Amino acid sequence: MSAEPPPSPGSWTARIREAGVRALPPDKLLPDGQPTYVASWIYVFGVLSLASLVVIVLSGSILALKGPAWWHYTSVGHFFNSIHLWAVELFFFVMVVHLWGKYWMAAWRGGRARVWMTGAVVFLVAVPTALTGYVSQQNFDAQWISTQAKDGLNSVGVGAFFNVTNFGQMYSWHILLLPIAVVALVTAHVLLVRKHGVVPPFDLEERRAALAATDSPGGGAGR
Amino acid sequence: MATSTIVAAVFNLNRPAHTVDWHFIHLSVANVIVIGLMLLVFVLAILLPFPGSRRRETAR
Numbered sequence: 001m002s003a004e005p006p007p008s009p010g011s012w013t014a015r016i017r018e019a020g021v022r023a024l025p026p027d028k029l030l031p032d033g034q035p036t037y038v039a040s041w042i043y044v045f046g047v048l049s050l051a052s053l054v055v056i057v058l059s060g061s062i063l064a065l066k067g068p069a070w071w072h073y074t075s076v077g078h079f080f081n082s083i084h085l086w087a088v089e090l091f092f093f094v095m096v097v098h099l100w101g102k103y104w105m106a107a108w109r110g111g112r113a114r115v116w117m118t119g120a121v122v123f124l125v126a127v128p129t130a131l132t133g134y135v136s137q138q139n140f141d142a143q144w145i146s147t148q149a150k151d152g153l154n155s156v157g158v159g160a161f162f163n164v165t166n167f168g169q170m171y172s173w174h175i176l177l178l179p180i181a182v183v184a185l186v187t188a189h190v191l192l193v194r195k196h197g198v199v200p201p202f203d204l205e206e207r208r209a210a211l212a213a214t215d216s217p218g219g220g221a222g223r
Numbered sequence: 224m225a226t227s228t229i230v231a232a233v234f235n236l237n238r239p240a241h242t243v244d245w246h247f248i249h250l251s252v253a254n255v256i257v258i259g260l261m262l263l264v265f266v267l268a269i270l271l272p273f274p275g276s277r278r279r280e281t282a283r
Contacts, residue, residue, distance in 0.1 A: 040273050042265075093261060093264075097261055097265050097268065100265050101268070
């Protein structure tokens with residue numbers, strides 16, 4: 001019944017909201033169209049990486065709920081274990097193709113340095129996320145990988161606090177710490193892509209720059 | 224059980240893995256195949272036309 005309280009522009013929640021809307025207006029956050037140049041297969045691999053990540057998180061959540069005995073000794077558990085493994089294989093496959101595509105189109109152009117950097121860091125953080133998963137399987141494969149990896153990690157001096165033969169520690173890293181880092185970085189990466197837009201091809205950027213020079217007053221002089 | 228028997232008949236796992244060695248590079252054949260597939264998919268993604276892209280070009 002009572003009227004809504006008057007807006008308080010000085011409050012920190014209002015400031016955060018306004019900064020958020022300024023950085024990412026709704027039409028940028030959830031656009032209903034993309035530039036014409038996005039109609040190419042090379043632009044598909046980012047969203048394929050996201051789709052794989054969703055399958056990884058969902059299948060991993062089910063595996064975490066049920067535990068090692070379930071994924072080893074029941075057919076349904078074995079099935080979800082395989083889904084999780086192959087979604088990871090696919091994730092790395094499409095993420096590498098996405099990375100190659102963005103590298104060769106210099107996707108850091110036009111103020112997109114943070115987009116590139118968050119993407120590269122996601123790749124680097126995804127590697128130990130996968131490694132801790134392989135050593136958490138609780139089978140001979142895990143035993144082999146962990147005993148091989150420990151020599152490498154010991155040689156660089158991190159084995160004392162990151163012990164790949166310690167299942168409890170590796171499982172915690174695999175299902176909590178590293179996934180939080182990957183999902184947070186992927187969220188930041190996608191929001192930055194939405195903010196800056198998909199990087200245009202080289203020739204299109206040059207044409208736009210030439211058009212802007214022609215349109216601006218006196219821009220055509222000296223050409 | 225039957226599936227694993229068939230797979231084991233096709234891929235003999237009771238021997239050391241095949242590897243590709245060149246100077247310090249030491250890769251399993253399985254990894255070389257995956258890297259080759261990634262390169263192939265990358266090239267195809269650049270060369271193959273995207274469905275509807277020609278129509279959009281014409282409409283512009």
